[in-house]
Amino acid sequence: MNRVGIPRSLFYYYYKDLWIDFFDSLNIPYIISPNTNKNIMSRGETVANDEMCLSLKNYLGHIDYLKDKCDYILVPRIRNFKNNNQTCTNFWAIYDIVKNLFNVNILNYNIDLEKKQTLKKGLFKIGKELNKNNHQIKKAYKYAITKEKKRIKQNHIINQNKLKSKKKKILIVGHPYNLYDELIGKDIIKYLIKNNIEIIYSDKFDSKITNPLSKKISKDLYFKYSKDNLGAIAYSEKDINGVIFISSFPCAPDSLANELAMRKIKLPYLNLVIDNNSSFTGLETRLESFLDMIGGKLND
Amino acid sequence: MKDCYLGVDIGSISTKGVIIDDDNNIITSTYIWTEGNPTEAVKKLLNVLKKNLPKDYVIKGIGTTGSARKLIGLMLKANIVKNEITAHAIGTLTFYPNIRTILEIGGQDSKIILIKNGIITNYAMNTLCAAGTGSFLSSQAKRLGINVEEFGDYALKSKNPVKIAARCTVFAESDLVHKAQVGYPKEDIIAGLCKSVVLNYLNNVGKGKKIIPPIIFQGGVSKNKGVVKYFKEILKEDIIVDENSHLMGAIGIAVLARRNKTGNTYSLEMSNLKFITKAFECHKCPNTCELLKIYRNDELVDSWGSKCGKY
Numbered sequence: 389m390n391r392v393g394i395p396r397s398l399f400y401y402y403y404k405d406l407w408i409d410f411f412d413s414l415n416i417p418y419i420i421s422p423n424t425n426k427n428i429m430s431r432g433e434t435v436a437n438d439e440m441c442l443s444l445k446n447y448l449g450h451i452d453y454l455k456d457k458c459d460y461i462l463v464p465r466i467r468n469f470k471n472n473n474q475t476c477t478n479f480w481a482i483y484d485i486v487k488n489l490f491n492v493n494i495l496n497y498n499i500d501l502e503k504k505q506t507l508k509k510g511l512f513k514i515g516k517e518l519n520k521n522n523h524q525i526k527k528a529y530k531y532a533i534t535k536e537k538k539r540i541k542q543n544h545i546i547n548q549n550k551l552k553s554k555k556k557k558i559l560i561v562g563h564p565y566n567l568y569d570e571l572i573g574k575d576i577i578k579y580l581i582k583n584n585i586e587i588i589y590s591d592k593f594d595s596k597i598t599n600p601l602s603k604k605i606s607k608d609l610y611f612k613y614s615k616d617n618l619g620a621i622a623y624s625e626k627d628i629n630g631v632i633f634i635s636s637f638p639c640a641p642d643s644l645a646n647e648l649a650m651r652k653i654k655l656p657y658l659n660l661v662i663d664n665n666s667s668f669t670g671l672e673t674r675l676e677s678f679l680d681m682i683g684g685k686l687n688d
Numbered sequence: 689m690k691d692c693y694l695g696v697d698i699g700s701i702s703t704k705g706v707i708i709d710d711d712n713n714i715i716t717s718t719y720i721w722t723e724g725n726p727t728e729a730v731k732k733l734l735n736v737l738k739k740n741l742p743k744d745y746v747i748k749g750i751g752t753t754g755s756a757r758k759l760i761g762l763m764l765k766a767n768i769v770k771n772e773i774t775a776h777a778i779g780t781l782t783f784y785p786n787i788r789t790i791l792e793i794g795g796q797d798s799k800i801i802l803i804k805n806g807i808i809t810n811y812a813m814n815t816l817c818a819a820g821t822g823s824f825l826s827s828q829a830k831r832l833g834i835n836v837e838e839f840g841d842y843a844l845k846s847k848n849p850v851k852i853a854a855r856c857t858v859f860a861e862s863d864l865v866h867k868a869q870v871g872y873p874k875e876d877i878i879a880g881l882c883k884s885v886v887l888n889y890l891n892n893v894g895k896g897k898k899i900i901p902p903i904i905f906q907g908g909v910s911k912n913k914g915v916v917k918y919f920k921e922i923l924k925e926d927i928i929v930d931e932n933s934h935l936m937g938a939i940g941i942a943v944l945a946r947r948n949k950t951g952n953t954y955s956l957e958m959s960n961l962k963f964i965t966k967a968f969e970c971h972k973c974p975n976t977c978e979l980l981k982i983y984r985n986d987e988l989v990d991s992w993g994s995k996c997g998k999y
Contacts, residue, residue, distance in 0.1 A: 428974070659812075672772075673755070681810075
């Protein structure tokens with residue numbers, strides 16, 4: 389039957405729509421692991437090495453959930469996007485980590501533009517492994533990539549419109565796999581929405597536009613997602629009231645990006661580092677005071 | 689009858705209460721240890737305050753702040769519950785309207801608040817780690833066999849503070865043990881600890897922040913003269929320490945209680961109040977939320993921790 393398992397973590401948040409369009413078009417059945425819950429997270433923590441970051445532990449928990457529910461698990465290796473746009477070293481290693489820890493069939497493709505391994509080649513590779521012919525894959529790829537390009541444009545326009553909003557605007561900077569994860573970032577987002585804040589997500593900007601702008605903050609950046617994030621700050625700095633930088637513990641690229649952002653921008657700035665703490669109290673104190681601050685209502 | 693307002697700041701280590709009048713004069717105040725039981729601590733606190741409050745005052749507002757603010761807010765039926773950063777800023781600005789930088793080191797938290805024209809422009813709080821806060825100092829004091837209150841005097845005696853790793857409490861502790869075993873005098877070690885608290889603070893919450901005078905230092909650790917000395921030395925600026933520096937959060941929240949008064953009157957009589965919390969884990973879905981149910985006189989007033997909103 390060839391059912392593909394998609395872990396709802398890490399790469400899922402970058403490529404979910406593209407993958408789903410691609411598999412749908414090829415008529416390949418798939419299963420997506422559910423929203424992260426404590427059970428999944430603790431499964432991840434048991435198999436993971438303690439030096440790994442929270443997000444990676446979470447990813448392994450999702451793999452553990454999927455391991456006996458499908459025939460393949462989709463684990464790409466996303467390495468670099470050329471021109472000093474590397475990804476996190478955990479992303480380079482993840483295929484090997486999964487292969488070592490789990491006895492599962494892995495559906496893998498590489499993105500390594502320095503070695504000319506493109507997304508297109510990758511999707512053709514997995515299409516063939518799932519016994520589809522060239523013609524079918526070509527059609528599916530075209531369908532998925534056209535929709536993806538449209539989506540990126542649309543998201544960028546939505547973000548631009550949000551920047552014109554009359555509400556208090558906060559740019560949320562972080563990796564999508566942290567921001568939208570049910571257990572990592574969701575509570576923060578919910579809290580901000582409840583308090584009537586216009587949230588602008590750093591990852592919803594078109595990275596073609598934001599990525600080069602990161603040069604305004606630093607010319608020496610090495611990681612693609614740090615560049616995207618800092619570029620998003622540079623892009624929207626003039627129109628927002630504050631920046632909240634969310635990262636998972638202990639993210640190495642973020643620890644650099646955060647330091648840079650904190651020093652270079654002149655807006656109210658809050659850094660939240662999420663570990664597997666079960667209580668929201670500490671975060672709430674920081675968020676509440678941050679909103680008090682950008683509200684400026686202290687001396688009424 | 690004159691109106692007055694109660695502010696309660698329930699921190700991890702100590703609980704502070706203050707009653708102010710309409711002109712921000714402190715009528716009475718008190719400071720006790722929380723000892724891991726905020727509800728009991730607040731009951732004790734109110735007893736002391738009640739005894740010291742002149743009979744011709746009525747309480748027209750109650751505010752709570754600090755890490756147990758929500759729980760105690762429910763218990764006292766407070767008319768305002770606010771985070772400690774806002775409370776500290778407001779308390780300080782009431783007495784020092786021109787202040788630019790607030791340094792605060794408490795029991796578990798440390799923060800820095802930057803202010804311009806009476807408005808907070810930026811702040812930072814320690815993230816995951818409680819290194820270099822009050823609880824660190826008090827545990828080291830225990831190790832050295834002296835009272836944490838005497839720490840400052842010891843530190844001032846020292847001429848050569850030893851170097852102690854400032855980054856992490858665990859490393860600092862092993863450094864401290866080594867230095868003691870090698871034979872350094874106590875006052876030099878204590879001075880080194882105080883200095884490491886300052887360095888840790890400036891490298892941690894203070895990093896990347898422009899510290900502009902006038903600077904005020906508050907929180908429990910501000911009572912430690914050694915720490916104050918090294919702040920002055922390292923920042924090369926004068927540091928203001930108010931005699932009520934430990935009360936600023938409570939004062940701030942009392943001011944907010946006055947601004948948000950509803951017209952209700954409050955009583956300080958809590959000795960008959962039954963205020964219980966029950967914790968349990970829900971197993972109806974894989975989230976296994978840790979829930980806390982709060983009962984006031986056997987009546988369920990609130991429950992916290994549910995992700996789905998079922999409770």
